[in-house]
Amino acid sequence: MRLPAPKLRHLSVLLVIVPIVVHAHQGAGWQHGLADGARLTVGSVQFLFSVLAAALLTCREARPNYLYGAIALVTGMVLGVFGSYLISTEMPVVLMVRCWLIFLGLLILSDIRLPDRVINVLRFLSGGLAGLEFGVIPFIDPLQDPSPTTGFVVVSIAIFFAFIFPANHYRSGWQRISIRVAGSWIAAIAMITAAFLLKNI
Amino acid sequence: MLSGKFNYRETAALRLSLIKQALFITSILLLPGLAWSHVEVGVVGEGGLLSGMIHPVTGLDHVVAMVAVGLWGAILRAPAIWILPIAFPLIMTVGAVLGILEVPIPGIDLGIAASSIVLGVMVAGSFRPPLWVAFLLIAFFAICHGYPHGVAMPDFGVPLLYAAGFVISTGLLHVSGITLGLMYKWQAGEVVVRSLGLVIAATGVYFLIMTLGIMK
Numbered sequence: 078m079r080l081p082a083p084k085l086r087h088l089s090v091l092l093v094i095v096p097i098v099v100h101a102h103q104g105a106g107w108q109h110g111l112a113d114g115a116r117l118t119v120g121s122v123q124f125l126f127s128v129l130a131a132a133l134l135t136c137r138e139a140r141p142n143y144l145y146g147a148i149a150l151v152t153g154m155v156l157g158v159f160g161s162y163l164i165s166t167e168m169p170v171v172l173m174v175r176c177w178l179i180f181l182g183l184l185i186l187s188d189i190r191l192p193d194r195v196i197n198v199l200r201f202l203s204g205g206l207a208g209l210e211f212g213v214i215p216f217i218d219p220l221q222d223p224s225p226t227t228g229f230v231v232v233s234i235a236i237f238f239a240f241i242f243p244a245n246h247y248r249s250g251w252q253r254i255s256i257r258v259a260g261s262w263i264a265a266i267a268m269i270t271a272a273f274l275l276k277n278i
Numbered sequence: 279m280l281s282g283k284f285n286y287r288e289t290a291a292l293r294l295s296l297i298k299q300a301l302f303i304t305s306i307l308l309l310p311g312l313a314w315s316h317v318e319v320g321v322v323g324e325g326g327l328l329s330g331m332i333h334p335v336t337g338l339d340h341v342v343a344m345v346a347v348g349l350w351g352a353i354l355r356a357p358a359i360w361i362l363p364i365a366f367p368l369i370m371t372v373g374a375v376l377g378i379l380e381v382p383i384p385g386i387d388l389g390i391a392a393s394s395i396v397l398g399v400m401v402a403g404s405f406r407p408p409l410w411v412a413f414l415l416i417a418f419f420a421i422c423h424g425y426p427h428g429v430a431m432p433d434f435g436v437p438l439l440y441a442a443g444f445v446i447s448t449g450l451l452h453v454s455g456i457t458l459g460l461m462y463k464w465q466a467g468e469v470v471v472r473s474l475g476l477v478i479a480a481t482g483v484y485f486l487i488m489t490l491g492i493m494k
Contacts, residue, residue, distance in 0.1 A: 122438060186364065186368070254360050254364075257360075257364060258364055258449075261365075261367065261368045262367075262442075262445065264368060264371075265367060265368050265371035265441075265445055266438065266441065266442060266445075268371050268372065269371060269374065269375065269378070269437070269438060269441040270438060271375075272374075272375040272378040272379055272428070273378060273437060273438075275379060276379055276380075
């Protein structure tokens with residue numbers, strides 16, 4: 078389903094309001110959990126880049142379907158968060174996410190045309206791995222307190238649409254190059270974080 | 279005296295579009311939490327984003343090589359004009375990773391000096407090898423330049439933002455090289471660009487001499 082292009086002023090409001098809400102709640106309770114989840118998402122490169130990569134892949138679809146893209150991402154995230162109960166150690170998940178981001182970054186950089194179904198699977202896996210890494214964070218327990226997970230998912234959706242609209246409505250040569258540059262930066266930063274993880278093992 | 283009618287509607291629409299774009303960019307710049315809202319030292323300051331951005335420009339050997347990549351890309355024209363400046367920071371990160379992991383690589387300083395010489399000669403001579411040859415050369419030199427960044431990456435501060443800083447700074451140096459290289463399409467501009475190549479090559483010879491310890 079094609080959604081209408083947003084007005085720039087709407088995006089501006091979104092970009093200003095989301096961080097304010099994230100930092101607004103200081104007390105205990107579900108608002109605090111919501112803010113925690115949102116803050117973790119906005120402040121962590123691996124979650125931001127997972128959502129950004131999913132958004133950039135959506136822009137590369139032959140027939141972009143934003144709604145299905147968002148559904149695939151969210152489904153993967155929720156399954157990933159609950160799937161983290163099966164994980165006992167954090168490090169393999171973290172390294173796997175970094176390798177996945179390197180792969181996605183290089184894929185976006187290469188500008189290869191992929192079938193829409195493959196892109197859907199990639200979005201789902203992005204969400205799943207991001208959810209898995211979110212779920213293994215020590216204080217995250219979605220069954221006991223679902224509010225951080227809710228914050229994580231909600232802010233991810235907001236970021237997904239915030240990235241997707243500007244990138245999708247610009248199809249000229251230099252703007253496609255900008256998307257390639259974004260892919261190279263995703264891969265580069267993921268490599269650096271993976272290197273630090275390996276160094277500290 | 280200007281001829282033709284002044285189109286108020288188009289001007290007003292253009293002005294409104296510019297205001298909207300400025301508003302959008304301003305809202306991005308107001309995003310808290312990622313950089314400016316952190317009070318601890320390291321995110322923006324020492325060991326952080328700005329520190330990483332400053333690191334490549336404090337070494338003349340890095341600066342001339344990065345600019346030379348942009349100049350050469352402009353001479354090679356599309357698609358090299360955008361492939362080389364994208365590939366260089368990415369492969370430079372591979373070099374940085376090797377530096378972080380403390381993988382011993384001999385002759386890095388020689389490689390850095392050689393990069394200025396080779397790239398300077400390529401620009402001065404307006405050489406246009408096949409894209410894969412240019413890419414391999416760039417890749418080799420990128421690893422040489424990235425390695426010291428990885429070694430120098432601080433354990434304090436925020437290493438990730440430091441890395442992002444030097445990648446951004448490198449990209450901006452490439453863009454400056456490309457911008458200068460766009461003069462190449464004019465006759466006088468070609469002379470200027472090729473002269474810059476000679477200067478870069480000469481700088482590389484100086485660094486090579488200093489590295490070999492011939493001159494103290």
